[in-house]
Amino acid sequence: MEATTTKTGFEKYPAYKDSGVEWLGEVPEHWEVVKLKRLFHEVKKRTNVELNCGSISFGKVIFKDDEKIPEATKKSYQVVLKGDFLVNPLNLNYDLISLRIALSEIDVVVSSGYIVLHNSVSLDKNYFKWLLHRFDVAYMKVLGSGVRQTLNFNDIGNSDIVLPLIAEQTAIANFLDRKIELIDQAIAQKEKQIELLKERRQVLINKAVTRGLDPDVPLKDSGVEWIGEIPEHWEVKRLKYITTKIGSGVTPSGGGTSYLDSGIPLLRSQNILFGKIDLEGVAFISDKTHNSMNNSKVYKGDVLLNITGGSIGRCHFVELDLPLNVNQHVCIVRPSEDVLTVFLNGLLASNVGQGQIWFNQQGGGREGLNFQSLKNFSLPLPPIAEQAKISLYIEDFSKRTYDAISSKQNEIEKLKEYKATLINSAVTGKIKVN
Structure with a gap:
């Protein structure tokens, strides 16, 4: 059977099968569906007090540089090494925002509440970084639904995930690393543009309410250090x-x-x-x-x-x-x-x-x-009539600024939606990448 293409121009695999897993949907026919515990095992190595403390913050393992942990407490912590996956299984009942799984790029120690995963078989960790990101977003909160607030390794280990050929894993990981970096750069640029719009509005409002709208108006010392000069009739x-x-x-x-x-x-x-x-x-x-x-x-x-x-x-x-x-x-x-x-x-x-x-x-x-x-x-x-002119100026400029900000925010949301779709499509085989 020949490969087809998607509406977005990406190639599809020749044949698909039902994975039997709701969040995965149909997957390429030759991909396996396996339990996570077949690929990963839990590691509970304790402890190395020489390492800095760490935690997960929105899908990244970070240092907690300023946290003062007594050495006695730190001895109960577990070690996370570069290349391990760290999972935060806590408080799923109310925290619906944080990304909870991360591929660690640093060596740290973390509290015993975390789950540390190490691969049991040869695999491309960068691919599983993206697959487990999707698992986190699409399914992990389902595991913690209802009265359950905390997960353990058995909960996660008995979950179904896909296993492509290792060459496909690497191709998908490289594709997503490139594409997501470009999307993140575009998002960051638009966020910077929003900040510049806010700053420009603030500068113009500051000038309007302290100097007025006439650039040639005579000024006087206000007599107040933090106000400085103001129009002489104010x-x-x-x-x-x-x-x-x-x-x-x-x-x-x-x-x-x-x-x-x-x-x-x-x-x-x-x-x-x-x-x-x-x-x-x-x-x-x-x-x-x-x-x-x-x-x-x-x-x-x-x-x-x-x-x-x-x-x-x-x-x-x-x-x-x-x-x-x-x-x-x-x-x-x-x-x-x-x-x-x-x-x-x-x-x-x-x-x-x-x-x-x-x-x-x-x-x-x-x-x-x-x-x-x-x-x-x-x-x-200023006099009330001048306040009215300045107020109209502020309202007009603010409306144009907030309209521009809203447009940028909509663009960011579309980029984020595209990013999520791209990750899901690639890691679950909805598109074939080279």
Whole structure:
């Protein structure tokens, strides 16, 4: 039987058979379907305290350089050598993102919770790097479904995988190494372009809210070191004098148990991003709880600012006219009639606002910004008519920037989908490579 080609132009094998394994589907007729334990065995070598500690991070074995592990604990660790496969079989019930199998390129020691695999037969490890990647993504989480949270070697070893001829293994591995490197480079380039778009937007907003739109306007010293020169007809005012409210919410009584599947959105720090308020994954509270938290009700035109944790300083304004509330990690900054919402948000997101946030953090190990410090922020302020022009400029440029970013993100998603399809097609024999 002659070989055929796919719609994408890749050659197919002459004949296929049903593998009997859902995630593999049809495989080339001459390929074997075998138990993983026929090809790999578990290794439990202990220990070499001279080696650095390691772990898996998104499909790679990495050093944990800054982790201080007592020598007594380290002695219970197991050795992973370059060329071994490391499997993280833990917490499959809630961690659905991490890639859990990696071909190690370094010598490390890892905790006894990991599974270390060494090949029992001659094979191309680079091919199995890609096959086990597919096994991880397509099937490993199925093994850990239901009440099972952790796997052992028997679970993995009794799973079915394919075994091409070793020459085919090498051809597939070389093909994927080349192709995936090119795809990853394209993704990295687009991610860099997104960062450059964000940086350009930030530069232009910084300039707009501190110097205005007229490049020839006369300047004066603002009298504030971190603001520098401003247009001579502008003022510098403290935030408390251009707002009617600065305050946060509280965690509802009962904490997370009070959250509902629907109701009034309760905005938390993860919902407040630069450039938008993200309602994906938002918590909901009842009307009764919402009304009991009257002081932290949110209205259209409010600027919301994260005041604790790693996302401190992220801010955006409320564009939706619907009932909303916030918890204690989000501050409501409600503008007075002296400042427009978009302009105020631009000030807080600018280097002037973010610099003061950074300088005034309180709380030792956990970053935090108190209301008194926030109220005393010094900010440049043009007349309201000029604020309106600057706000329109910010909104127009931001829309064009975010449209461009969205386009790049869509391109990245398509590349990632193509990457996943290519890996699956190659390692399971849906396409024949040379």
